[in-house]
Structures are given as structure tokens and as C-alpha cells.
Amino acid sequence: xxxxxxxxxxxxxxxxxxxxxxxxxxxxxxxxxxxxxxxxxxxxxxxxxxxxxxxxxxxxxxxxxxxxxxxxxxxxxxxxxxxxxxxxxxxxxxxxxxxxxxxxxxxxxxxxxxxxxxxxxxxxxxxxxxxxxxxxxxxxxxxxxxxxxxxxxxxxxxxxxxxxxxxxxxxxxxxxxxxxxxxxxxxxxxxxxxxxxxxxxxxxxxxxxxxxxxxxxxxxxxxxxxxxxxxxxxxxxxxxxxxxxxxxxxxxxxxxxxxxxxxxxxx
Amino acid sequence: xxxxxxxxxxxxxxxxxxxxxxxxxxxxxxxxxxxxxxxxxxxxxxxxxxxxxxxxxxxxxxxxxxxxxxxxxxxxxxxxxxxxxxxxxxxxxxxxxxxxxxxxxxxxxxxxxxxxxxxxxxxxxxxxxxxxxxxxxxxxxxxxxxxxxxxxxxxxxxxxxxxxxxxxxxxxxxxxxxxxxxxxxxxxxxxxxxxxxxxxxxxxxxxxxxxxxxxxxxxxxxxxxxxxxxxxxxxxxxxxxxxxxxxxxxxxxxxxxxxxxxxxxxxxxxxxxxxxxxxxxxxxxxxxxxxxxxxxxxxxxxxxxxxxxxxxxxxxxxxxxxxxxxxxx
Ligand SMILES: Cc1cc2nc3c(=O)[nH]c(=O)nc-3n(C[C@H](O)[C@H](O)[C@H](O)COP(=O)(O)OP(=O)(O)OC[C@H]3O[C@@H](n4cnc5c(N)ncnc54)[C@H](O)[C@@H]3O)c2cc1C
Ligand code: SF4
Ligand code: SF4
Ligand code: FES
Numbered sequence: 001x002x003x004x005x006x007x008x009x010x011x012x013x014x015x016x017x018x019x020x021x022x023x024x025x026x027x028x029x030x031x032x033x034x035x036x037x038x039x040x041x042x043x044x045x046x047x048x049x050x051x052x053x054x055x056x057x058x059x060x061x062x063x064x065x066x067x068x069x070x071x072x073x074x075x076x077x078x079x080x081x082x083x084x085x086x087x088x089x090x091x092x093x094x095x096x097x098x099x100x101x102x103x104x105x106x107x108x109x110x111x112x113x114x115x116x117x118x119x120x121x122x123x124x125x126x127x128x129x130x131x132x133x134x135x136x137x138x139x140x141x142x143x144x145x146x147x148x149x150x151x152x153x154x155x156x157x158x159x160x161x162x163x164x165x166x167x168x169x170x171x172x173x174x175x176x177x178x179x180x181x182x183x184x185x186x187x188x189x190x191x192x193x194x195x196x197x198x199x200x201x202x203x204x205x206x207x208x209x210x211x212x213x214x215x216x217x218x219x220x221x222x223x224x225x226x227x228x229x230x231x232x233x234x235x236x237x238x239x240x241x242x243x244x245x246x247x248x249x250x251x252x253x254x255x256x257x258x259x260x261x262x263x264x265x266x267x
Numbered sequence: 268x269x270x271x272x273x274x275x276x277x278x279x280x281x282x283x284x285x286x287x288x289x290x291x292x293x294x295x296x297x298x299x300x301x302x303x304x305x306x307x308x309x310x311x312x313x314x315x316x317x318x319x320x321x322x323x324x325x326x327x328x329x330x331x332x333x334x335x336x337x338x339x340x341x342x343x344x345x346x347x348x349x350x351x352x353x354x355x356x357x358x359x360x361x362x363x364x365x366x367x368x369x370x371x372x373x374x375x376x377x378x379x380x381x382x383x384x385x386x387x388x389x390x391x392x393x394x395x396x397x398x399x400x401x402x403x404x405x406x407x408x409x410x411x412x413x414x415x416x417x418x419x420x421x422x423x424x425x426x427x428x429x430x431x432x433x434x435x436x437x438x439x440x441x442x443x444x445x446x447x448x449x450x451x452x453x454x455x456x457x458x459x460x461x462x463x464x465x466x467x468x469x470x471x472x473x474x475x476x477x478x479x480x481x482x483x484x485x486x487x488x489x490x491x492x493x494x495x496x497x498x499x500x501x502x503x504x505x506x507x508x509x510x511x512x513x514x515x516x517x518x519x520x521x522x523x524x525x526x527x528x529x530x531x532x533x534x535x536x537x538x539x540x541x542x543x544x545x546x547x548x549x550x551x552x553x554x555x556x557x558x559x560x561x562x563x564x565x566x567x568x569x570x571x572x573x574x575x576x577x578x579x580x581x582x583x584x585x586x587x588x589x590x591x592x593x594x595x596x
Contacts, residue, residue, distance in 0.1 A: 241496030
């Protein structure tokens with residue numbers, strides 16, 4: 001008999017505890033899960049006969065993980081259309097390296113996120129909110145328009161503990177909040193010592209690119225910036241090849257990378 | 268321990284081995300080639316050594332037995348996921364030195380369970396294969412075999428290393444002798460691999476040539492003994508969708524769709540970029556991570572390419588460009 005160890009491709013059953021609807025296309029599914037997991041890691045949601053797709057952990061509880069997803073295709077649409085709290089489906093993971101929350105404790109931190117990218121950093125912010133350094137966390141969260149704002153309850157809660165800038169790319173007349181791309185607010189972040197300041201930037205590639213330009217202008221070192229990347233994935237465990245860039249596999253070496261390292265990876 | 272057999276005697280060895288093993292070997296299929304009236308050398312099961320094609324390199328590799336084109340991973344029923352069974356009967360695969368070296372440790376569950384029931388037998392190389400550059404890739408020699416086969420002037424020479432198989436060889440009546448398998452020491456092409464590839468080279472105009480020439484058919488990946496990428500796909504059989512399976516199917520980094528993500532983002536749009544991704548993986552990136560180069564220089568990709576793109580040439584061009592770029596700084 002084969003001595004190959006455990007079959008890592010086998011998904012395990014998980015009961016859906018709850019479904020939290022943010023917008024029409026973005027819902028959080030609360031999956032039963034007990035075990036180690038870090039913010040920034042991801043799971044493969046696995047629906048037999050439909051397929052699998054990688055989704056970042058957006059929340060961690062004693063017996064659950066939250067996965068927040070956008071309905072964009074086969075697996076995600078199927079989830080939106082066919083499940084309710086109490087149903088059972090399948091997961092495998094967690095995969096990837098995730099964020100080391102302790103890395104960001106005790107110093108100044110800038111977080112720039114766009115849209116669903118709040119998911120991978122949510123756990124980091126939640127952790128830091130409960131520490132002494134909460135007041136040194138400067139977060140800029142950008143959404144397309146007011147209707148697309150997600151995690152509203154969190155944002156409200158965080159606004160009391162950290163320095164939060166909530167902005168939308170565009171808004172109908174009469175909107176009272178901030179309007180403009182996230183990059184617009186980077187120059188105004190109050191930082192005491194930029195040489196030691198760290199940053200987390202997560203969002204679509206163009207958002208990362210232009211945010212980095214602004215951050216570097218402020219004097220931030222590329223060695224002090226972490227990003228979370230995403231690629232087409234199939235296996236999630238470094239075998240199928242889809243997510244490879246140079247000698248790195250986003251699924252196992254990432255999705256979190258130091259910017260200075262990520263810069264040397266060319267698709 | 269070595270043996271020299273007449274053909275008939277060696278077929279007795281095969282007969283004895285077949286009590287436990289199936290023998291998988293390259294076979295010449297007349298008229299089954301890509302075009303009408305062309306032949307192809309593909310792997311198949313054999314019982315007699317005359318049925319194996321031992322002179323010419325196979326067009327397709329041994330992959331089918333270890334990395335099937337399409338492999339069922341799981342079966343689904345109403346509420347159950349069941350790991351797919353596999354054919355666990357032991358197999359002896361006849362392959363050349365380069366192909367044996369193309370099977371490094373993989374650590375993949377489905378690969379390892381297939382690998383576990385396979386023994387490799389070495390086909391000695393009497394001459395270099397067309398387009399080969401195995402010597403410079405260091406894959407022309409190996410001692411990782413259960414036994415070797417060299418057919419010379421109607422005689423079959425075997426060096427037997429695997430004790431488990433010894434009885435089958437001993438009982439067939441051949442002459443005991445010292446036998447060394449044949450290895451080539453000069454391949455058809457010479458290549459020089461750059462030790463380091465500076466990051467600028469990833470965007471170098473040298474790759475543009477391939478944007479013009481390559482038609483992203485993916486045949487080069489398909490025949491390559493070391494290409495193992497796959498995509499997981501679910502299918503269901505019945506109209507009500509209650510029964511189905513999860514498969515993994517070979518994927519090609521040259522073909523459209525390999526990197527497509529939601530929102531229409533594609534990572535490498537041009538064929539030149541895809542060529543760069545493939546070539547650097549085979550002779551640089553993989554080595555950086557795992558310590559040895561992936562490509563074994565078998566030359567199959569050159570032979571199969573409809574656009575006559577040469578992998579060996581590409582490695583040499585890359586090396587020349589690396590020299591130019593690093594000497595000019
Ligand atoms: C590490 C990681 C974390 C992710 N986290 C989240 C998350 O928290 N929330 C969320 O909504 N989405 C997330 N995604 C993206 C999500 O996996 C894709 O949107 C996925 O394709 C949805 O699957 P589907 O079957 O519904 O769509 P499909 O029908 O498979 O695909 C729709 C389109 O997406 C493409 N696609 C296939 N695989 C991927 C992939 N892995 N990533 C992107 N596009 C793909 C297809 O080619 C097609 O164009 C993450 C992706 C990665 C790699
Ligand atoms: S076989 Fe030739 S044309 Fe086809 S994808 Fe490979 S390099 Fe391109
Ligand atoms: S890249 Fe070409 S020469 Fe190298 S192992 Fe693959 S098929 Fe053979
Ligand atoms: S997702 Fe398969 S290698 Fe990363």
C-alpha cells in the first residue's frame with residue numbers, strides 16, 4: 001500500500017453557521033472550522049460537481065471562519081443561489097502564509113485597502129484594536145461607491161479605536177462622506193517616524209501600484225511594506241503551477257509578500 | 268549482476284516478470300501519427316521485447332503511467348466524497364536515462380501513489396536522439412534503474428540491480444557476464460545554461476521572436492516528461508447532477524486561460540512572455556528553488572513544435588543575452 005501520507009486534496013465537510021449580506025454581490029459565509037488559521041490565509045471552498053475556489057479568511061472565531069465572497073462565476077454564484085445557514089458543504093485549507101499580526105504591533109502602521117481586500121486584513125485590524133498601538137494604526141479603506149461599502153459595523157467600531165479614513169471613488173450628489181481614490185489621502189497621514197513606519201497594502205494591482213508611489217514619496221521603505229497578492233489557483237498547495245511567479249508559488253509562499261521581494265517577481 | 272540473452276531467452280524473462288508486473292514500453296504505432304500515413308511512438312503494454320521500440324526516442328513520454336492526461340481524484344455521490352480507486356497493479360516502465368531523471372521527488376499524493384507501484388527499467392542509448400541536449404543537462408547517465416536493456420546485434424544485455432526481480436533473470440538461461448548499459452556522451456546539441464538570470468532579462472526583447480513564431484498550441488508541454496501542471500475540474504454524469512467526479516487534467520502554460528482570473532486579468536498575454544515563463548522555469552527558476560534543473564534535454568519539445576522553435580537554441584540565446592547584459596554593467 002502506498003505510503004504517501006495524507007491526501008491534501010480531500011475536502012472536509014463544514015456546516016454553514018450564518019450568512020451575512022453586505023451588498024447584493026458580496027456576502028460573508030460563516031463556516032464551521034476549528035483549528036489553526038491566520039488572517040491573510042485562504043481556504044478552498046469545495047462544492048462537489050461544481051468546483052473549487054480560493055477565498056481569504058475574513059474573520060476567525062472559536063469554532064468558525066468567515067469567508068467573504070463576491071459572486072463572479074461558477075462556484076461563487078452557486079454558493080449564493082443554493083445555500084442557507086445550517087447547510088453543510090466542503091472546505092480544504094487553510095493555505096498560504098498569512099499575516100503575522102505581531103509584526104505590526106507596537107509601532108506606526110499604515111493600512112491601505114480597496115473593496116473585498118478588507119477580508120485578509122480584517123483580522124489584523126481586529127487584533128491591533130485591542131493593543132496599545134491601536135492609535136498608531138492609520139487605515140484608508142476605499143470602495144467604489146457608497147452602495148459597495150462592506151463591513152460597515154466593523155468600520156464603525158474601528159473608527160473609534162484607530163485612525164480610519166473611509167472613502168469612495170465616486171458618490172451621488174448629497175453624499176456626506178469622503179470621496180476620492182485611496183491615494184488621495186496618503187499624503188495627509190500623520191506619521192511621527194516614517195523610517196520605522198510599516199504598511200499593509202491590499203487591493204487590485206493598479207491600486208497597489210499607485211499607493212506604493214505615494215507611500216514611497218513619503219519616505220516609507222519598501223522593506224516595510226506587506227502586500228497580499230492573488231493569482232489564478234487550482235490546487236492551493238504548490239502543485240498545479242497556475243499561481244507560480246519566478247521561483248515562488250503564491251499559494252504557499254504568499255499570498256502575503258514583502259513588497260521589496262514581490263517587486264522582483266515578474267509574471 | 269549482468270546477463271546476455273538471445274531474444275527468445277529474454278522473452279522468458281519478460282514472461283516471468285509478467286506474473287507480477289505489467290511491462291510498459293515505447294511501441295511504434297504504424298499509421299497512427301499526427302498526419303495521414305505517419306507513425307508515432309507511444310507507450311503501451313508489451314509481452315515480447317520485439318514489440319518495444321528501443322532504437323528511436325518515443326514521441327510521447329512515459330507520463331501516461333504516472334501523470335495521466337486526465338486523472339480522476341474523487342467520486343461524488345449524493346452526500347459523499349470518495350477518493351477514486353486506481354490501478355494498483357505493479358508496472359515496470361522501460362525508459363531512457365533522461366526520462367528516469369525527469370522523475371524527481373514530487374510529494375504529490377496522487378503522483379506518489381502511482382509512483383509507488385512502478386519500477387523503472389533503463390533503455391540504454393546507442394545513439395543520441397534528434398534534438399537532444401541531455402549531456403549538457405546532465406541526464407545522459409543514471410544508475411537509478413531496476414534493470415537495464417540494451418539490444419545489440421540480436422542479443423539482449425541486462426544489468427540487474429533489483430534483487431526482487433533477480434529470479435526472473437536467473438531462470439531464463441542467459442549468460443552471466445559483466446554488463447554496463449550504454450549511455451551517450453555526445454548529444455545532438457550543446458547548450459550552456461546561465462547560472463544567474465538577471466531580472467532585466469525577464470522583459471528582454473529576445474522573447475519577442477517567440478511572440479511572432481509561437482502559435483501557443485501547447486504541444487511542447489504535452490510531450491515534455493517534466494511538465495506536470497494541471498487544472499482541477501468537476502463533472503457530473505446525470506441530468507439531475509447527483510453523481511459526478513473531480514478530475515485533474517494536464518494544463519499548459521503556453522495555452523490561453525492558464526492565468527485568467529475574474530475581471531478579465533491575464534498575466535502573460537503574448538506567446539513570447541509564455542515562452543520566457545516556460546524556459547526560465549525549466550532551466551533556472553525551478554533550480555533556484557529545488558537545486559537542480561527541471562529540463563532533462565530530451566529534445567521532444569523541439570521535435571514536436573509545428574513552428575520549428577528550438578528549446579536548445581533558446582537556452583543558448585538566453586545565455587548569450589545574460590552575458591551581454593552582465594558584461595555591459
Ligand atoms: C488567495 C486568494 C484569495 C481570494 N480571496 C477572495 C475573497 O476573499 N473573496 C472573493 O470574492 N474572491 C477571492 N478570491 C478570488 C476568487 O477565488 C475568484 O473570484 C474565483 O474565481 C471565484 O470562483 P468561481 O468559480 O465563482 O468563478 P469561475 O467561474 O471559476 O471564474 C470566473 C472568472 O474567474 C477566473 N478565475 C478562476 N480562478 C480564479 C482565481 N483563483 N482567482 C481569480 N479568478 C479566477 C475564471 O477564469 C473566470 O474568468 C481570491 C483568490 C485568491 C487566489
Ligand atoms: S510547441 Fe511550439 S508553437 Fe506550440 S506552444 Fe510550444 S513553442 Fe509554441
Ligand atoms: S523542456 Fe523539452 S527538452 Fe526539456 S525535458 Fe521538456 S520536452 Fe525535454
Ligand atoms: S495554486 Fe496550484 S501551485 Fe499554487
